[in-house]
Amino acid sequence: MSDAPQQPAPDAPPAGPPQHPPLPVPRALAYMGASVMLALSQGLGQGFVSSNIPQIAGDLGITTSQASWLMAVYMIPRAALPVMLIKIRTQFGLRRFAEIGIVIYVAVAFASVWISDFRSAVVVQLLSGAAAASLSTLAFLYMLEPLSQQWKMRLGLPLAMAVIMSGPSLARVVSPALIGDGGLTWLHLTALGMAMLSLTLVYLLPLRPMPRMKVIQPLDFVSFLLIACGFGGLIIGFVMGPIHYWVEQPWIGWLLAASVAALTGVVMIELNRKAPIIDIRWLTSPAMLHLTATLFLFRLILSEQSSGAPRMFSALGVAPSQMVTLFSIIVIASLMGGLACIAWIKPGREKWFHLVALILIMAGAFMDSQSTVDTRPGQMLLSQAMIGFAGMLFLPPAMMAGLIKALARGPQYLLSFVIVFISTQSLGGVLGSGLFTSFINHRQAAHLQALSEQLTLTDSQTASAIAARAAMLAAQIPDAAARKAQAMSSLAQEASRQSYVLAYNDAYFLIFLIAGFTASALLLHVFRDWLAARLASGRDATSETESAS
Incomplete structure (x- = not known):
């Protein structure tokens, strides 16, 4: 098939994906x-940053608040670039897209080894997010490449998503060993090695050429710039907002307002274009609004796993190496969820997958809401495995439903759906984490105030606890006043830990309530559809009887 640019006929019906003969089994497996x-390279690269913010801050000589900017600048191109990458791939060819994308990723991975200051780290993370956006696309393309048409949705889609979604959790499994052996340098060298191996595979296993079409228009760049500004402002706001307690920094509010204005500008431009980069009218149809809301809501709910247990255990003083088993189980559960999708996924079954996922999330969140200061990762293995399994039960069926809706209207609608899916997942993860963290900060302050009011020297239980702790310190601290001060400090620290646990329990229970409400709404929706179908069949039967008589 020719890889030369082609101009599509303006009135021609959209062509379906080209059909290719199946590859030999060894090459298909390759x-x-x-x-x-490719998926692990992208997922581990992202996870190495998100799971090691304190270590990165120490290595660069900055605060953890400053180091959080690295995650923000990574996610901005990760969320915004897919808008243009699909058009770039269509216009300049799949092979060139794959080769240039992986070369850029290797170059960024090589540069990350030599990071020595905060400014260079910010630049490298921005470029890394841009390169990772193309890498996740390549992971999908390589998984779908050797499969026949009927297996692309059933096998390729769940497998690709399972590996991509497992990357950040897998990073928490391998990070402690790598940092223990050689510090952050080993993390960077591991990412570089995987990037170079990915580069070799891309050149040894070229993707089949696709027809090229001139699809990029000058106004696309204006829309993309506004989308990047809008997404970037939202991401920065929801990453830095909980850190600065939102209202303490006026620039956060102005940034969020500017983001909304930029996205409003995108809507105004795209509604008045003959060939929009995003079909706003289709995206605001009832079916797509329902799908978008579902994707976004699930991503918010699933933020419990990335922002809940790991941060709670960090507040309790649990080392990352002690959480390796927990995240290993989460990775295995996610992969098992992908395999379950392969076995049972089928158009029309999405609601049942989502219902089972919601029930599992409800159960897992309720179990987590019973945590205490003595809770350790081993006690959350089952609950977190249920939530990890539920995440993979939800995403592939939801993406399949969206792809079917998009392809039913024509390949040109595929871009709009892919933008919706990636945006809801990238933005939903950041917004969910920000809201989750803000809720925990608010509840922690309320619980700490309530506990502090009880810890008065006039309270007999408090006085007894201080005396007991002071007695335990008698052999270490001879001075009685110093012993009492140390005992009071120890009691205050315990109250702080207790307030964090209570706050996380409140957050887990809130996730339980949201999942329960969503499951109830889904059941009502299913019942409404069933009732409408029964009424329609009854009317049809009556009409047939009347016509026969």
Whole structure:
């Protein structure tokens, strides 16, 4: 098939995906292995940053608040670039897109080894997010490449998503060993090694050429710039907002307002274009609004796993190495969820997958809401495995439903759906984490105030606890006043830990309530559809009887 640019006929019906003869089994497995390597390279690269913010801050000599900017600048191109990448791939060719994308990723991975200051780290993370956006696309393409049309949705989609979504959790499994052996340098060298291996696989296993079409228009760049500004402002606001307690920094409010204005400008531009980069009218149809809301809500709920247990255990003084088993179980559960999708996924079954996922999330969140200061990762293995499994039960069926809706209207609608899916997942993760953290900060302050009011020297239980702790310190601290001060400090620290646990329990229970409400709404929706179908069949039967008589 020619890889030369083609101009599509303006009135021609949209062509379906080209059909290719199946690849030999060994070569097909090689393509699927390349997809796994590409997905892990992207997922681990992102996870190495998000799971090691304190270590990165120490290595660069900055505060953890400053280090959080690295995660923000990574996510901005990760969320915004897919808008243009699909058009770039269509206009300049799939092979060139794959080769240039992976070369850029290797270059960024190589540069990260030599990071020595905060400014260079910010620049490298921005470029890394841009390169990762193309890498996740390549992971999908390589997984789907060797599969026949009927297996692309059933096998390729769940497998690709399972590996991509497992990357950040897998990073928490391997990070402690890598940091223990060689500090952050080993993390960077591992990411570089995987990037170079991915580069080799991309050149050894080229993707089949696709027809090129001139699809990029000058106004696309204006829309993309506004989308990048809008997404970037939201991401920065929801990453830095909980850190600065939102109202303490006026620039956060102005930034969020500017983001809304930029996205409003995108809507105004796209509604008045003959060939919009995003079909706003289709995206605001009832079916797509329902799908978008579902995707976004689930991503908010699933933020409990990334922002809940790891941060609670960090507040309790649990070392990352003690959480390796927990995240290993989460990775295994996520992969098992992907395999379950392969076995049972089918158009029309999405609601049942989502209902089971919501029930599992409800159960897992309720179990987590019973945590105490003595809770350790081993006691959350089952609950977190249920939530990890539920995440993979939800995402592939939801994406399949959206792809079917998009392709039913024509391939040109595929871009709009992909933008919706990636945006809801990238933005939903950041917004969910920000809201989750803000809620915990608010509840922690309320619980700490309530506990502090009880810890008065006039309270007999408090006085007894201080005396008991002071007696335990008698052999270490001879001075009685110093012993009492140390005992009071120890009691205050315990109250702080207790307030954090209570706050996380409140957050887990809130997730339980949201999941329960969503499951109830889904059941009502299913019942309404069933009732409408029964009434419609009854009317049809009556009409047939009347016509026969």
